[in-house]
Amino acid sequence: MSKRLVVTVLGAALLVVRAVAWLLEQRRSPSACPYSQRIFLDLPRPFMRREALCDILKPSPGERLLEVGPGTGYYSGHVARELAPGGSLTVLDLQPAMLDELMRRAAADGIANISPVCGDAQALPFPDATFDAAFLVATLGEVPDKPRALGELRRVVKPGGRLVVGEGQPDPHHVRSDDLRKLAEAAGFRAAERVGGRLGYFARFVNEGDEVIG
Numbered sequence: 001m002s003k004r005l006v007v008t009v010l011g012a013a014l015l016v017v018r019a020v021a022w023l024l025e026q027r028r029s030p031s032a033c034p035y036s037q038r039i040f041l042d043l044p045r046p047f048m049r050r051e052a053l054c055d056i057l058k059p060s061p062g063e064r065l066l067e068v069g070p071g072t073g074y075y076s077g078h079v080a081r082e083l084a085p086g087g088s089l090t091v092l093d094l095q096p097a098m099l100d101e102l103m104r105r106a107a108a109d110g111i112a113n114i115s116p117v118c119g120d121a122q123a124l125p126f127p128d129a130t131f132d133a134a135f136l137v138a139t140l141g142e143v144p145d146k147p148r149a150l151g152e153l154r155r156v157v158k159p160g161g162r163l164v165v166g167e168g169q170p171d172p173h174h175v176r177s178d179d180l181r182k183l184a185e186a187a188g189f190r191a192a193e194r195v196g197g198r199l200g201y202f203a204r205f206v207n208e209g210d211e212v213i214g
C-alpha cells in the first residue's frame, strides 16, 4: 500500500472516530444547535413537511400558539399564517440570533403576528394556561431536562389544548416516538395521533387537564 493511501485511510478513520465521539457526547450532554449551523435548518424536509405539521397541529384563526425552539423559523411563518386573522404565534428560543433571523424572514414575507421571546424551555416565562396549543420540532432532544420542559409545556397549554412534537433524522438528539410518548404521558399529556415514521414523525398530544401528576 502506498504511503499516500495509508495517510488517507488513517485520516478518514480518525474523522469517523471523532464524528462518533461527538454524536455520543451530544446524546450524553445535549446542547442547542449553534447559530453558525443554521444553514442545515433550511434543507428540504420531505419526511417532515410544513403542511404535515399543520395537518396534525390544526392551527385556527384567532388562536394563540407557542413554538419552542423555532430556530430560524422553518415552520413558524407557515403556522402563523394559519392563525390570521386575530391569532398569534409566540416563538421562544434560547438564542437571540435565531430569533432575530426568524423575525427578519417573517417581516420579508409580510407576516406580522409572530412575537419573539428569548428564554429556556425548562422555565417558560408565561402564566398557566396561556396557549391553545404548542409545538416544537427537532428541539426536545436538545433540552437537558426533558420531563421539566414537558411539565412546563403542560402548564402553559390550556386544559384540553394540543402539543405537537416533531422529530426527524439525521439528528444526534433524535427522540424516539416511544420515548416521547412515555415522557409526554408522565407529564400529563394523552397521546392522540402520530404521522410519519423512522425518518421523521409528528406526534400530537392533548393536555389532560388539572389533575396533579405525581
Ligand SMILES: C[S@@+](CC[C@H](N)C(=O)[O-])C[C@H]1O[C@@H](n2cnc3c(N)ncnc32)[C@H](O)[C@@H]1O
Binding pocket: 031, 032, 033, 041, 068, 069, 070, 071, 072, 073, 074, 075, 092, 093, 094, 095, 098, 119, 120, 121, 122, 136, 137, 138, 139, 142, 143, 144
Ligand atoms: C435543531 S434547531 C430546530 C429549529 C426549528 N425547530 C427547525 O425545525 O428548523 C433547535 C432549536 O432549539 C433551540 N433550543 C435548544 N434548547 C432550547 C431550550 N432549552 N429552550 C429554548 N430553545 C432551545 C435552539 O436554540 C435551536 O434554535
